Amino acid sequence: MTKTRYIKLILILGSLTALGPFSIDMYLPGFAGIAKDLNTSVANVSMTLSSYFIGISAGQLLYGPLLDRFGRKKPLFIGLLVYILASLGCVFVTDIDTFIGLRFIQAVGSCAATVASVSMVRDLFPVKDIPKVFSLLMLVVGLSPMLAPTIGGYVTADYGWHTVFFILMCMGIVILIAAQIVLPNSYLPDTSISLKPKPIITNFISILKEPQFYTYAFAGAIAFSGLFTYVAASPILFMDIFEVDAKTYGWIFAFMSLSFISASQLNSLLLRKFNSEQMILGALVSQAGISVLFLILAMNDLLGLYETIAMLFLFLACLGISNPNTAGLTLAPFSRNAGSASALMGAIQLGLGALASFAVGVFVKNSMLPMVWIMTVSTILALIILIFGKRNIKKTITNSGDEEIVIVH
Template sequence: MLSAFGPMSIDMYLPSLPTLSRYFTAPHLAVQLTLASFFVGLSLGQLFFGTLSDRFGRRRPLLLGLILYVLTSAGCALSPSIEVLIGLRFMQGLGACAGLVISRAVVRDLFTPKEAPHIFAAMILVMGLAPIIAPLMGGYLLVWLGWQSIFWLLTVFGLFIFGLVYLGLRETHQPTAEHSLVISKVLRRYHALLLDRRFMAFSLVYAMCYGGMFAYIAGSPFVFIDLYKVPANSFGWIFGANALGLVVMSQLNRILHRRYTAEGILQTVVIIQLLAGIVLFIIGYYPEISMFAIMLPLFIYVASIGLVGPNATALAMAGQGAHAGGASALLGAMQFTAASVSAIVIGSMVMHSALPLGMTILGCAAVAVVGLRYARKLQDPALLMKS
């Protein structure tokens, strides 16, 4: 449930993006900044909560983050202007990130590197169900009760999860003074992670894969609702179909692991993502093309994340041990930095076709391929020397 915080907070209000633009008389870029600021909060907050969870254990920092999430979600519902909403979304992201970063660290606390991909795949299942349900709920809430009701529901969701954690989650990491909060020591630990080339290579693959996904999240409401005139309460069905593909692929991951390694699966899937990006980029040059032609490469790209996510996460986290909180934080920070950049890039371009969406997804897929190629070279010293 903690891993659903991001998708619920992002996907539920996607159908309302064009409505927010009209409600606040704000340009598309300003509305996209409500999404980008949430990503920035997720990114920066993970570094903070990752450090706290290594120092004080998992429970207390998690409960602190959930309290912040509940308060800021209620504030979003009461926002009097787009500027206030942008600021509160940043703070909401800070609270939401506690669930994302600490849930990954708990998996690292409890499971071996061999078991972890299966557990991350189960988390992807929950993360995949949320994008199926959230836009559908958001679309109907928008039509029936207005955009504010979406944030009131997120407030209730945060309170519910707070109760579950308080009553049902035991501590999985004993607090230790070894993880000092002195800023210089914290920075040294993150510096050591930045110098870990294997960790950074797989983290880059993970981050760019999700950068492309968040380009889709930021751009698809305007492509389908504004350009193709899909009703807001029907948009969730399109979004949910793609999320369903992600869920199916994440569960297929368990079967594939019986015959293939995590790295072998990644090598194939990132190429598939690159091909989907190329097709979407080409289609974007033809504004008159059918909506269904755009949906197919988008479906392939989003569904394949169900295979990239758990394998790249497990490979990045495999050697981190007692520093799982910090490693999970940096991994998440890279993910949502890529997401923030993608959302800003999409928001800064005029959406007359799917071309901005295709261009951004293709760029992310290409960088992911390069990152994985470098990770493979780290396995073979001869190739690394040659490069």
């Protein structure tokens, strides 16, 4: 493969991967403006995040079998088309209920891009290069939550929140054209794959029964729901409670993303000295300690803007360490049906994320306490699942060799 072609493929696969994070983060600074324009509350606007997470969760399970059955490009084309039309609908939306529905449809469309990009990495690159390619894609995913809300903050302040969805629609169109022209047909359709519900469900149930899968998938996903809680609560927390403007909020969100990215990089270094099991336990114990301290400080009204940012920064850093390790150990036992295991893991993670962001929409109004309660309870629950679940695992299977499994969401 020539260097130019390699760079082209990475850029297009990276932009497919970045579409989801951009769709989640870019409109966050506009929450106050959306609430005002649609005559509703910021808490109700956060329900559009919940519906988006539900859409991605459902989409993960939908596209896995479709991409194997019909090849990569046809489902990708249809998914991106759905995304573009839903984004256009969001530009002209006039009531909150329609907006919530359109965000669900937009998520199902964008999910095609995420799942197809992961599948195409497996198709297009030799096995030894896959971890390196995923690392480059992770960098794109990591940069997205830094760039998206910052850009969104400026666009919202200068042109209004509708423009954000117009930009997302244009991104979808450019990515669709580039994918159709540049990406090869990397996988021949497999007509032997059944799309009947029964064999698909039977396969998912057999994966769920594996103790290593359910222990690390649920411990990891429940801990990771803290990130979704933070994302959903952050517009209310920073723009309503601490009264920062849309541009400042964008910069705060970008700074927080640094925590998650730098912790993920630190994780790679620490794995030379410690194994994944030790890293997960250490990260979850630290996360539990930080969230309990966060709760005590919040209950006693001891947190200003800067102290809150510091506590959230430490909390997210723990997730940056536990998440790659729980993902690696969740998928390690599956060599044959890794695609289905990956889709199921993603669906569990995003489904619980949707639940957490829904709880934020219901409980977080004019105090940070409900957010911190949700984070603390979910972290302690994840730790309990890890400790008890490990008793059922006879021998932890890890991925052999130097390859680190990196999951792109």
